[in-house]
Amino acid sequence: MKAILSLLILLTLIGCAAPPKVMISARGRQVRCGSFGFGVIGTTVAVGSYLECVNQQKALGFVDLEDFERTEAPKVEQRMGVSPSKVGRPLWETGYVWTYQLSGIRSGTSRQEVIGKELAKGLTAYVVKFGENKLLLSEDLQTIQVQEKDKITATHTPPLQSYAWPLEVGKTWQSKGEMETQTGKINTSTNFEVKGYGVVRVPAGEFEAFYLLSTSDFGARVSEAWYSPKVRRHVKLVNYMNEGWIIAELTGFSLAPEGHTPPSAPAQLPSPSAQASAPTPSVPASPTQPLAKASPPTAPVPPTGPWLGVPLGSPDQQTLERVGLRPGRGAVVLPFARNPDLPPIDLDPGDVIVAIDGIDLEGPGHVAALLASKSAGSTVLVKAFRGQYQRQIEQPMVILRGRP
Helix, strand or coil: CHHHHHHHHHHHHHCEEEEEEEEECCCCCEEEEEEEECHHHHHHHHHHHHHHHHHHHHHCCCEEHHHHHHHCCCCCECCCCCCCCCECCCCCCCCCEEEEEEEECCCEEEEEEEEEEEEECCEEEEEEEECCEEEEEECCCCEEEEEECCEEEEEEEEEECCCCCCECCCCEEEEEEEEEECCEEEEEEEEEEEEEEEEEEECCEEEEEEEEEEECCCCCEEEEEEEECCCCEEEEEEEECCCCEEEEEEEEEECCCCCCCCCCCCCCCCCHHHCCCCCCCCCCCCCCCCCCCCCCCCCCCCCECEECCCCEECCCHHHHHHHCCCCCCCEEECCCCCCCCCCCCCCCCCCEEEEECCEECCCCHHHHHHHCCCCCCCEEEEEEEEHHHCEEEEEEEECEECEC
16 A cells, blocks of 8 residues: 555656557548646646547547557458568669559659669669659668759658568568758657558559558657569558648559660560670770771670679779779679669679678689579679779679570
């Protein structure tokens, strides 16, 4: 009895807070009811204020978020043969396009296209253009910056981590940082969870997708996303704004790289008889002869045995010095055109490969030896330097098998 009395006295002295309650309207607008008070009078006022807030919001059509969640339809459809698995980050290329239909507090369509890459806050970023605006995403699809009519309207430091690769059901993470806008800086904290995997239907069709939910620290919804490995992006996205939600649903997409005309029939790997060796650098014409017009590099096709999907050469002295390698070490990726009929390759011309599966590379010829025991479709860890920024990357690479 004395312990209970002591606890009551302590609560009266330090104050009492009514538990915060998040409420939501039929259009996705959210409000939060909560209060705090000190002492007997303060506590009584706090509880009364809290109950008044809840009753007012109920009168306006808001319901408890927990009750709302219990009445929602399933986020994904479970089907026989559709089971979740780990999925790594996608590789994007210039020319990828996704088109979305918008509803909620905003309507219309949104065409989003990858128009290239640029450096943003020391990171290589995909530039996604939509209308007169641009979205800069890291290679892990984390939001770095938002631009509206060439003016920076938001910058996230560190980038907002909307995905944590590989995705798998049950995975959780928190993204904390600072968002700088035109009016100042805001501390941000968002909690993410991969809550399910299954089939979702949107105007573009049916897709297998991971369902991700992000919430604030006090439980309000920030966004819902349905990420499809096939589309390499979300097929549905619900953003919760102050006024309500904005829903984006996929109506069409194209993963054909820039300058490539998609085939009318399903893409097939080239037959062994049609495969050619990797391209070699062109040799300049003699001074007495006019220079021939250079033809564009051809897309790489598998040589004999396992390979990394790109032509390789020996780094020159300047490149060796830039990445800190001794002569005879490493391999540089030569110019090549991406083959749309092969899986995406996360290497660019000029990248310098320094190790495979933790083993230092002793020249281009060493690659074949390191891959000799690997089977088609397996993965290895490639460590490389990219571009002039000497940014070290580690990415799993798919091994393809060419001619026996």
